[in-house]
Amino acid sequence: MGFIAGVFVGAFLGILTTCLLVASRETNDTVYDD
Numbered sequence: 001m002g003f004i005a006g007v008f009v010g011a012f013l014g015i016l017t018t019c020l021l022v023a024s025r026e027t028n029d030t031v032y033d034d
Helices: 002-033
Strands: none
16 A cells, blocks of 8 residues: 555656646746747
């Protein structure tokens, strides 16, 4: 149970981090475009 919960938390954090990286990269692209 604990292992499965850890896997879900790890996957959630990974997706969250990826979304943040993509969002920051898109904002940087917009700033550079200006």
